[in-house]
Amino acid sequence: MSAIFTRKTLFLASLATLLAVCTLLWPGCQGKTESPGQAAVDQSAPALSAGQAGKMLVCRKASEAPAVDGRIEELWQAADTLRLDDPADVSDPNQVKIYTLWDNNYLYVSYEVADRYLVGFQTERDHKALYKDDMIEVLLDPRREATDLWLEDDIVYHINVLGQVKDDRGTPGGEVAKSDAGWQSAALFAVQYEGTLNDSTDQDRGYCVELAVPWSEIGLSPAAGQKLGIDFASGDAEGAQEHLWDWCGARPFRQPSVYGTLLLE
Ligand SMILES: [Ca+2]
Ligand SMILES: [Ca+2]
Ligand SMILES: [Ca+2]
Ligand SMILES: [Ca+2]
Numbered sequence: 001m002s003a004i005f006t007r008k009t010l011f012l013a014s015l016a017t018l019l020a021v022c023t024l025l026w027p028g029c030q031g032k033t034e035s036p037g038q039a040a041v042d043q044s045a046p047a048l049s050a051g052q053a054g055k056m057l058v059c060r061k062a063s064e065a066p067a068v069d070g071r072i073e074e075l076w077q078a079a080d081t082l083r084l085d086d087p088a089d090v091s092d093p094n095q096v097k098i099y100t101l102w103d104n105n106y107l108y109v110s111y112e113v114a115d116r117y118l119v120g121f122q123t124e125r126d127h128k129a130l131y132k133d134d135m136i137e138v139l140l141d142p143r144r145e146a147t148d149l150w151l152e153d154d155i156v157y158h159i160n161v162l163g164q165v166k167d168d169r170g171t172p173g174g175e176v177a178k179s180d181a182g183w184q185s186a187a188l189f190a191v192q193y194e195g196t197l198n199d200s201t202d203q204d205r206g207y208c209v210e211l212a213v214p215w216s217e218i219g220l221s222p223a224a225g226q227k228l229g230i231d232f233a234s235g236d237a238e239g240a241q242e243h244l245w246d247w248c249g250a251r252p253f254r255q256p257s258v259y260g261t262l263l264l265e
Contacts, residue, residue, distance in 0.1 A: 029071045029112065029192050029208035055248055055260030057082050061224070062101040062108065068210045070163070070192035072110055076101065086236055088243045092116050094206075094236045096136075102222055102264055106188075106212040111136045111234070114206040118195045119237035120161035126168070126181040131244070133160040134237050136209050139246075141229030141256035142218040149174025150254040153219060155185070161207045163191035176254045188212040200239060222264055229259040 058080045066075055079099040086093035095114040102108065113136070120133040131137075139156045150170035156179070158166040168181040189211045195204025215222050233246035233253055250258045 029194070057098075057100060057230070057260065057262055059100040059102050059107070059262050059264050061265065062103045065103055065106070066101065066108055066110075066210065066212075068108075068188040068190050068212045070190035070208050070210055072099070072112060072208055072210070076110060082232065082247065084232055084234055084245070084247055086234070086243050087245055088236075090238075090241075090243075094234065094243075096234050098232050100262060104215075104222060106214055107218075107222070107228075109138050109211045109213070109232075111209040111232075112206070113208070113234065115161075115195075115236060116203055117200050117238050118161055118193055118197050118204040118207065119239070120197050122160055123162055123164055125164060125184075126166045127164070128166075128181075130158055130160050130164060130166040131235055132237055132242055133162065133235070134207065135160040135235045137231075137233035137235075137246070137253065138211060138213075139231040139233065139250075139253055139256075139259070140213075140218060141259050142220055144227060144229040144256075144261070146229055146257050146259065147174070148255055148257045150176045150179055150256070154254065154256055155218065156254065157185065157187060157189070157211060157213070159189050159191060159209050159211065161191060161193050161197065163189070165189060170254070176252055179254060186214055186217055224265055226264040228262045229256050230262040231256075231259045 060079055063075055076099045079101050082098040084096040084098055097112040099110045115134055118134055122130040122133055135158055137158045142153050151174050152170050154170040167185040168179045169183045171178045171180055191209050193207035196202055231246050231248045231250050235244045246253055248258050248260050
């Protein structure tokens with residue numbers, strides 16, 4: 001009995017190791033292996049205002065417009081990247097890689113998320129519980145006012161694994177609790193996932209999100225040297241458990257005073 005148990009234990013341990021390695025090496029929605037991303041704190045950047053935490057990510061100009069189809073094509077490899085892995089002390093934290101690009105029409109952001117257990121329920125736009133699904137967030141303070149107010153120009157896009165969005169923006173009073181989900185973005189987005197949703201009996205691979213925000217939506221005319229206040233976040237649902245984390249440590253996330261900077265090059 002114990003020998004059988006030992007063989008079974010060894011088999012399960014080997015299987016777990018193999019799956020862990022597969023997860024680590026998952027090349028995402030692009031069909032090829034790639035090198036890991038890099039942290040994006042630019043030490044050579046000019047001093048930022050007190051409200052800016054000093055985190056910076058360079059956003060390079062796209063050689064051509066990516067197809068917003070949830071697949072990270074070759075041209076994204078020109079982007080500087082940011083790792084935003086789940087910091088929670090769990091056995092298999094989600095591994096998240098973020099890319100940004102821009103052209104004259106859009107700001108592009110993509111997320112590549114390795115997630116062993118895919119969870120998603122909300123198919124209704126602006127559903128209040130969408131953040132409880134596996135999902136990503138992009139939070140923008142376009143004018144870099146860097147205040148604790150969530151004002152009319154401040155926008156957050158939540159996009160879940162099912163490809164649904166909760167998009168909302170601040171109000172003149174700046175109260176976080178009054179963020180206006182009735183506002184509807186014209187951004188383009190798409191999601192592809194690999195695995196089985198809401199089924200914990202197997203091991204999933206993850207999902208990819210592509211988002212294209214029209215410059216007209218955030219009131220900016222893009223040019224090299226342009227800076228935006230930005231935060232990136234992600235949420236991992238794992239059965240009854242759920243983790244939310246972000247790049248800048250903003251609490252609540254709708255707190256532009258601690259956002260980092262996206263610098264167009
Ligand atoms: Ca694409
Ligand atoms: Ca998950
Ligand atoms: Ca909305
Ligand atoms: Ca599954």
